[in-house]
Amino acid sequence: MRLSAVRHQAGRALPALVSVCAILLAWEVYVDLAGVSPTLLPAPSRVVEQGWAARAVLLANAGPTLAATLSGFALSLASAFVFSVAIDFVPVLRRALFPVFVISQTLPLVAIAPLIVLWFGFGLLPKILLVALVTFFPMLVALVDGYESTDDDLQRLLRSMGAGRAGVFRRARLPSALPYFFAGLRISITYAVVAAIFAEYAGAQRGLGIFILNAKNNFRPDLVLAAVFVSSALTLVLFALAAGLQRLSMPWRRA
Amino acid sequence: MRLSAVRHQAGRALPALVSVCAILLAWEVYVDLAGVSPTLLPAPSRVVEQGWAARAVLLANAGPTLAATLSGFALSLASAFVFSVAIDFVPVLRRALFPVFVISQTLPLVAIAPLIVLWFGFGLLPKILLVALVTFFPMLVALVDGYESTDDDLQRLLRSMGAGRAGVFRRARLPSALPYFFAGLRISITYAVVAAIFAEYAGAQRGLGIFILNAKNNFRPDLVLAAVFVSSALTLVLFALAAGLQRLSMPWRRA
Amino acid sequence: QTSARTTVKMALDWTPNTNHIGLYVAEAKGYYKEAGLDVQILPYTDTSASALVANGVAQFGILSSVGFFTQRAAGVPLQPAYAVVQHETGRVVFDGTRADIARPADLDGKTYGGFGTAWEDALVSTIIKGDGGKGEFKTVTLGTSAYEALASGRVDFTLEILTWEGVNAELLGRPQRSFTYADYGVPDQYTTMIGGMQPWMEAHPDTTRAFIEAAEKGYRFAAEHPEEAAEILIKATNGMLSNPALIKASMAALVKGQFLIDGDGTIGAMDPARITKMGNFLFDHGLLRDGDGKLLETRPDFTGWTTNAYLSPQD
Amino acid sequence: MSPLLSLRNLALTRGRTPVLADISFDVRPGEFTALIGPSGAGKSSIFELLLGNLAPEAGQITLQGAPQDAAFAYMPQRDALMPWRRIIDNVGLGLEVQGMSRRAARAAVAPLFPRFGLEGFERHWPAQLSGGMRQRAALARTLVQDRPLLLLDEPFGALDALTRTGMQQWLEARLAETRTTALLITHDIREAICLADRIHVLSPRPAQILASFDVTLPRPRLGRPLPAEAHALEARITDVLAGIPG
């Protein structure tokens, strides 16, 4: 039983492994054959080798990034939920807030980095806020659109049962938004790690972003890519978790 | 008739105007009262004034960015559609490609900028590709999840009518994905302009990103923000277009 | 003469600024054309100029001193052929109203707003130690926002290019003070240089000479007519240099500090002894690594790392 | 006895379709009223007016006693089961809305399942049920709510005769026991006669009431042969619906 389950999971991961390996292989071969200079694009084997050599530093820098990612994403989820509910209950808020949120998504880091430093310094907080800022919007759009997708019949039924606005929301609109929520979650969690890395460019002592910046400025593209490998791996794990959660949360879809 | 329609549209935009103006006002007052140095955060009035003075340069730089945004987004739409269809028709592709796409979203520009320059030079093409890369993933997730949301009854009905895989897709899965598509569209178009701005950091002659970088390095935060205003305005217009298209495309939701 | 001009691409290290003045003047004054060259100044990119040069995207690029040493040690045969500035233009800066910072030793335990190179660490600690301090400080990597962070007091000190950020601080009337690296045991260096790949330049000596001479002519003109050169730069960059006062003041500082042409009339040339000194400093501080990221074990012979061979015949 | 519910001159237009022309009738407490009329006449729309989902264009609705949102237990024409709730939780939905915990609601509704032929399907999802089973689940969900007024929109349309009669019998007994007032939309004349105290026959759209009949047959009426009186009434109603003047 246990063994077959493990084998089943491995089977599910197989196509992913194949395609990722194929890309790595193609890259290795391309670098080899085209004679691309390692100052521009080191071969994956070299990236892995050098990354492994630098694993202690990489790990030490992955920690703060992961912390910012997870806390920021948690904040993002919480605030997307709160705002989506507010917008659902007070429709004029939708027209009032959406433009503000859209604008918030268009602020390039160079423009706001000085302010972030001024207001929040170099600790974990500004990174958390930036991750939340970047990942918040997809969740919000998904939730708001999800609520709107609710079947009218269900809402009428609930109202006939004496459910108030909140009851209808909780028992019909919220569950109806689940598939949208998960689409948004998968989009948004994909951005969370990158957002944390970018957030570090606004000023940080440690983190994958700082590591990347250093590696780049010290002309070590192999280490840049090693850090990118780590961030990709983190993202893939988070993405897989989100996808797994989706399967678990909608058992009626599987039955 | 015409007049009332105009008034109606204006009424719809009112809450947005109010909230955006409120934020600008708060900012103006904060800068005034807290005595924030204009080298750190210029007042919006100053930003507008200086932005207006530099309008010719701003406009000249907005052009290439808009071109990259629109072409990149068009490419993104097209490829998200193509890949979503491929994934829908060949399910193993989903497991094979999703990890690759997730990884593609985690590549920081600093890591790939050198390759982009080497492969594609400094023209419009690399910007288009980067915009497509960034905005592609939300569309893909939305489409794929949208197809999955299709009512089984409809698919069975179509099959009973002799529709093949393609017929079922076109007549049931595709229309079912529309609301998801638009959620993804609104998310993704929000990122398009920022993506174009970032893409310019990989090397461009002109563009809002180049303008921002130069203004920053020339210690003109007011002009940095003026360019941010322009990019926000562009994004808002695109977002509003997407929202309008959504209303137009799903008349049965309004009836 | 009009027909077959050789196309040459030039990569920048930063957004266009007064360090690039000669390149733009040479274009505007037709020096490239006279030399039979069609020079394209590539847009500034995230990718370092040396990477662009090393991979043939550009034939020439603006190389930073430390960047060059790092790359050459790693086996990339870059070779500077022209020194844009004759002396170090960088310095340590901090808020001039700070009573607690009087000398480099006071920087111990303070927060440094940095740019993310290994060199900075060696530089700053050498300066502090050179003044008798411990050389211990906290680094926050900031990149572009370092100066705002300094102005808002979030960091205690940072580095600047005195002919750019320094001039700006002066224009803004910021009470800023500074320490000069060379005063505390760091060798003087040609902070900004023009170079290419040594094999390529040796294979194309005429083109290289033509380009370096034209650039030299441009820089000489700029040094002699700073105001006019500033106008040329502003015009050539299509409104991107949105702070004309800064350009003019920066040009004045470059001239006054004898950066473009040294007091003895030297322009563009590099003293091999100075190069070796800087190379030794970097080697001694463990900043030179080979292509596999391992510390260089043997001290390289730095002669031949730079060249003056393509400069106009010195008078 | 003063009416519990009173509809006065209701008129309604949906979109550009005039749906109700002039609907007036009273419902007395404990009375079982059936509405019968052609498909598309506007029967379901009357329920939507009662529930306050639509506002009438003209006319008014008065309800004695309970406030509108606590008065009705409503069974919609399409079952409106929530796909994400197991059958037992769909049936218990109304109780949960009334404030019961999920556990208590399950305990309260579980005993009904055998009676509704849904035993063993408590933990199934709605998509795993047959059409008739879904309808029975929706009916159970409505009846457990114990509201003073029952609105049933074609509750037995998807059931075979035997199952249907079983459900009807049970409903008749339960209503008699709880003295619940009920409004039933049906297209089955015999069903109306078996269950109702009063039958209103609606015209095609825009609907108005063509005729109303009191049904005074003795109860229980189900499970035994209908008296001749009933057959006469059935013929009469058929004639009214067919437009044959009495």
Place this chain on the structure above:
Amino acid sequence: MSPLLSLRNLALTRGRTPVLADISFDVRPGEFTALIGPSGAGKSSIFELLLGNLAPEAGQITLQGAPQDAAFAYMPQRDALMPWRRIIDNVGLGLEVQGMSRRAARAAVAPLFPRFGLEGFERHWPAQLSGGMRQRAALARTLVQDRPLLLLDEPFGALDALTRTGMQQWLEARLAETRTTALLITHDIREAICLADRIHVLSPRPAQILASFDVTLPRPRLGRPLPAEAHALEARITDVLAGIPG
């Protein structure tokens, strides 16, 4: 005449529910077969087997002539109208799938609308229709497909007697004219008798065929009083369903 369709010893389990125990029957070309049985017996599941949506656990289905996917016009129990298609385009869906242009499909189906009581609702969305109107639209969608075999899953369940009789009459005439073979799931015994040549009565789940009846009454049967023979048959079928041995 050799059977057009032949089901042999079909068995089916859905989830952990045994649904069909042993179903065997033949359908001859041009024949009208009715399936009658208790709710949840497995009637709709038989259709799903025919359509190839489910695979039987045991037994087999053989079909003469047309390949499976071009043989059936299917009307599902829930109407399955596409919310994003106007009614006229929902009705024309099958024709479009067969390759007709939308314009041609509209032209082909438009004349049917008055007959189905849907005149004026061509350009409405499904959500704007009453339950019975939706059902009629679904029926129209099925019939316009002109397939050799018709699968109708409770096509008249949401219709009032008058509308229903109208539709049935029309169906009877149309089938006679086109010589279409039809399978009808219904829970209305009288409906089965009025329409079918052969009636199979199914047991409760897991379903097997309890009895089969040939209906030899003269046609047309609708629109005039049924002969005594029909009433006898009705009583017989009721007894079979109720488990009363013949």
